[in-house]
Amino acid sequence: MKKLGIFITAVSILSTAIGKENNSHQWKTHGELSYVKTSGNSDTETFATKIETNWKKTVNRLLGKGEFLYGKTDNKENTNKLYLLGRWERLLNERLFGFLQGDYLRDKFSGYDYKTVWSVGFGYDIIKSEKHTLKGLVSIGYTLSQYKEDGSKDYTTGTTELDYKWKIRENLTFKQLLRYDVNLENTDVYFLKSDSSIAVKINAHFSMGVGYKVAYQNKPPTPDVEKTDTTFLTSLIVDF
Structure with a gap:
């Protein structure tokens, strides 16, 4: 209960009197879909999808994100991952x-049944230009991890994140996200995440993209779990 006190304090800070806002607002939705199937000497199948939506209205911004990755080889499942994020700025x-932000991760092959993080923090739009945007975030949160083996654990988490976007050309965009999560009660337990992508526009709504993701955990829950997961995907992208 003591750990949750930071969230009550944060809510009161962020919920200051809302000034007059105009009625203009904007929804933007970004979706990605990737599917690969091979047969012959080895039968493989991989499916990935990602959807992200943003809403802005004067001083309030909302972000929602969902990612799902599934794969199998020779009819044996080897990947099953779901990630959800919601953030109010x-x-x-x-x-x-x-x-305020909430994260939920379910990864069947990482040693966790699920992991959820509730956090509060501050961010800064370091660069805001037509070609470059860079956002930095720092937060403190409460993590609850349910392990496949050895029960569950909760702890206080510190998080740092950088989110960069470069509009190289009118039809070519590069994105890079870096995130670091650490258990503040045992700093040997930390997580690193890198998400790099590049997209080429086909028309106003469709693009083709390639992405490379790296997820690293310094101390996996069980010795048989690899510390590093990497994913490379080619996707069809829809923006509207």
Whole structure:
């Protein structure tokens, strides 16, 4: 209960009196779909999907994200991962904002049944230009992990994140996300995440993209789990 006190304090800070806002708002949705199937000497099948939606209205911004990855080889499942994220941002000035965020991860082959993180923090729009945007976030949160073996554990988490976007050309965009999560009660337990992607526009709504993801955990729950997971995908992208 003591750990949850930071969230009550944060809510009161971020829920300051809302000034007058105009009625203009904007929804943007980004979806990716990838599917690969091979047969012959080895039968493989991989399916991945990602959807992300953003909403902005003067001083409030919402972000929702969902990712699902599934794979099997010779009819044996080897990948089954679901990741969900929701974040509310409240602008405090032109670049500084506070936020509340919830993360949920279910990864069948990482040693966890699930892991959920509830966090509060501050972010800063470090670069805001037509070609480059860079956002930095720092937060403290509460993590609950349910292990496949040896029960569950909860702890306080510190998180740092950088989110970069470069519009190289009118039809070519590069994105890079870096995230670091650490158990503040045992700093030997930490997680690193890198998500790199590049997309080429076909028309106003469709693009083709390639992405490379790296997920690293310094101390997996069981010795038989690899510390590093990598994923390379080619996807059809839809923006509207």
